[in-house]
Amino acid sequence: MNAALRATLTPARRPCGSLSVRVMGEVCVLRCSGALWLPDHRTLVAGDLHLEKGSAHAARGQMLPPYDSRATLDRLEAEIAGLNPDRVVLLGDSFHDSRSVGRMASDDRARLDRLAEGRDWIWLEGNHDREALGAGRALAATFAIGEFERLASLPGRVVPELVVGALYLTHEPEVEARSGEVAGHLHPCARVAAHARTVRRACFVTDGSRLILPAFGAFTGGLNVLDRAIAGLFSVPPLVGVLGRDRVHALPWDSLV
Incomplete structure (x- = not known):
């Protein structure tokens, strides 16, 4: 990391292994879970949960274990229990497709209500879940009545x-x-060569100046940060905060493969 970038980010290690940086002067805590904590605003942010991705693949005959939603919500619940945020913001693609809410197990769906209770719960629209969040109300006729009722009853509010x-x-x-x-x-994902393996x-x-979060969902894939779709967004080599088992590792750009 060059001196100018270090001065801008002022990275600091948190006791829990998270990495604190500054984005436009705002303290941003990069959590080991892949979530972002904004302590000055008591706000927890997570991106790309892709709930019910496993059941979406199963509907197409691709058998994946049907536990991704539960695993993802377990991690989200742990972050909420540890931080007690006043506000939770989900950055879009919280659901994998338009019918995901209807496919959720009843206890997983009920857990969303419990997690949202007593706090400002905000869904941002993503390309995968605009219909699931009820943004396309004109498409309501394509859903079974019971399913659309479940879609309309999600906790919190939806914003672009x-x-x-x-x-x-x-x-x-x-x-x-x-x-x-x-x-x-x-x-985003990073590949690092170490000890004769990648x-x-x-x-x-x-x-x-800008921050891109990793996907929070259990079944989400990743795109190498060296791909032009990511690298091309930055005019200078950025900091890469790689998720480890118990800490976020700040790695130099030239160490990536």
Whole structure:
């Protein structure tokens, strides 16, 4: 990391293994879970849960274990229990497709209500879940009545984007981003060669002006940060915060493969 980027980000290690950086002056804690904690705003942010991805593949004959939603909600619940946020923001693609809510197990669906109770719960629209979040109400006729009732009864509120302090939260990063953009969508991952083997891990990416979050969902894939779709968003080599077992590792750009 060059001196100018270090001065902008002022990275610091948190006791829990998370990494604290500054984006447009805002303290951003990069959590080991892949979530983002904004302590000055008591706000927890997570991107790309892709709930019910397993059941979506099963409906097409691709047998994946049907436990992704439960595993993802377990991790989200642990973050909420540990931080007790006043506000939770899900950055879009929270559901894998338009029928995901209807396929959720009843206890998983009920857990969403419990997690949202007593706090400001905000869904940002993603390309996968606009219909699932009820943004396309004109499409309601395509759903069974009972299923649409479940869609309409999700807790919280739905917005296309959200401003939190100096940060602009959105689902998909723009090529010409506004300062403070915090986005998901791209599922960034880093590959590092070490000890005669290559390790691939989900990661955060930031240059102090914008921040891209890793996918939070249990069954989500990833795109190498060196791919032009990610690398091309930054004019200088950014910090890469790689998720480890018990800490977020700040890695130099030239160490990636």
